[in-house]
Amino acid sequence: MRANILKIPLIAALASAAVAAVAQQAEPGVPAATVIAIPPMTTPDTGTRGNEMLAIAWQATQIIEADLRQTSELVPLKPDQKDYYSYPEVTAPSFSTWRAKGARALVTGFVQMRSDGRLTFGCYVYDIDKRRELARRGFVVAANDVRRAAHRCSSLAYQAVTGSPANFDTRIAYVAETGTPGNIVKRIALMDSDGRNHSYLTAGDTLVLTPRLSPSANRIAYVSFSEGSPQVRLIDLATNQQSALIPTQTTSFAPRFSADGNRILFSMMQGPNCDIYVVNAAGGPAQRLTTAPGIDTGGSFSPDGRQIVFESDRSGTQQLYVMNADGSGQRRISFGGGVYAAPEWSPDGQWIAFTHRGPYGRRIGVMKVDGSEERLLTTGPNDDSASWAASSRELLFQRPDQTGRPGLFRIGLDGSAPRQMTIPQPGSDPDWSGATE
C-alpha cells in the first residue's frame, strides 16, 4: 500500500502542468490521479465540548477519506491523528509539509457546535503547488447527520480538484434479488451511494424492474407486473404514494426522467410495434415520438433536454439513434458489428454509455454523442444496465457472479478495473441519481 502511495506522486509529477486545480476532461483509457491530503479536522470549541467536536471531526475526516478513495481521480493520503492542526491553521495550512508528503491538494476543516445543538462544518480545499485556496464551504447539519456533511465536503473537494460534479451525496436505486433460481423475488431498493440508508420500496409480491430516480431523487419510476403486464409506475419517496404513469392498461416500460425532472420518457407497445413516448412528470397526455416499425425503446434525454438517445431494431439489429426531443431528426449513431442497446446520456452531455452484444457476450461501452470514439470498458460476458455517475467519469452496471447471481459494479472511464459495491443481497438494474444538492 505504501509503495502505491509513493508511486502515484511520481506519475502525477510526470503529467503535464495541468495540476490539481485544473479541471481535467474525462478521457477513457487515460489514468489521472491527484494525491490529496486530509489531515484530521479541528474545532474552535474547547473543554469537554471541544473533545466531543474533535471526535466528530475525526469521524468526518475518515468518511471524507473513504469517499475520495472510491474515486479514480483522487488518491487520499491516510489521515493520521498526529497531523492535527489548530483552528487558525484551517485557513493557513502548512503547504510545505504536505508537498513533502507528495500531496498536490489538501482538505482542511472544522466542526463547531451551534447554540441550537446543530453542527457547523467548515470545509476548505487547497492547491498545494500554487499555495492557493480552491474552494470553501460551510454546512449546517443536525448532530446526527455528520455523514451527510462529510459527503458534502468530499463533493466540494472532488469538484474543486477535478472540475466535475461529485457522486458522494447521491442515491442509488436498484432491483434487489432474493429467492432461488426460477423463483427470484425482486424488490425495488434504494440506498445512499456509499451503501448507507438501505431500504426496500416494494414488498416482493410483484415482479418489478428498472427503477429510475428523478434527478433530485424524490421520485422513482419503475416497471411493475402488478396488473399482469408490465407497466410504468411511480413512487413518491416523501409520501411513499404509488401511482400508474399512464391510465391505460397497455404494456409500458423503460421509464427515464429528463434532467430537469419535468418529463418522463417511456416505451409502449401497440400491436407488434414498440415506440417511445414522452409525458409530463406531473401527468397529462402522452406524446408519441417514434413511429418506425420495430422496437424503439431505452430512451434517455440529453442533459439539456433537447435530444434523446434510444435503441431501435429498425435496421434489423438493435442500434443506437439520436433524435430531437419532439421526435424529429432521427439519425443512427452506432455502426459497429453486433447489437447496441440500453443507452444512457452522460450528465456532462459528452458521452453515451451502452450495452454491446457480440460474440463474447454483453459488455459495457461508451461513445461520443456523434458515434465517434467508441470503446468497450468491461470484459463481459454478461454485463448490462450501465448508469452514469453524477461526475460523468464513472458508470454503475450489473454483472453476475459464477453462480449467475447479479451484483453491482462501478467502473471509471479511465480504464481502471471494476469494483463491486457491497449490497445486502444480489442486485440488478442499477440507477444512479444526479448530485442531489
Added chain:
Amino acid sequence: MRKTLILLLAATLIAGPAAAQLRLPVVGQRQPATPPVPLIDLLRAEFAAQSGGTTVYFGGNSSVLGPPARTVLAAQAAWLRRHPEVVVRVEGYADPGDTRDHALAIGARRAEEVRNYLILLGVPAAQIGATTWGKERPGPGRAVTVLVR
C-alpha cells in the same frame, strides 16, 4: 357443468399415456377425491395433449412463426374454437441474452404474433389475451398459450 366435468375426466383417463407425460397433477394420491382436480387443470391437460403443446419457439430477435410453430398453433386454434368458453393468455418470452427493455418488447411482440395467428385461424379475439415476461423467466425465446379460465 357437472356433465362436462365427467366427460373431461373420462377424456383425461382415455388419454392416459399422453397425460402421464404431461405430468398431470396427481389425483387423490393421499385422500381420494379431495381436493378435486380443478376444472381448469383438466382443461389445461387436454389442451396441451390435443394441440401438440402449449409452447412455440422463435429464433433470436425474431417473432416469425416457423412451420413447427404454425402446426402447433393450428391445433391450438382448433381446440379453442371447440371451447369458446375458455379464455387464454399468450405469454411471450425473450432470450436470456437480450437486454432488459428490448426483452419486454420482443416478448410482447411474440405474444402478439401468436395471438394474431390464432385470430386468423378463427379464434374470437375476445378469447385471447397477450402479455410479456421479457427475460424474467429462464428458458429460450418462446410464446406459451396459458388457459386462464
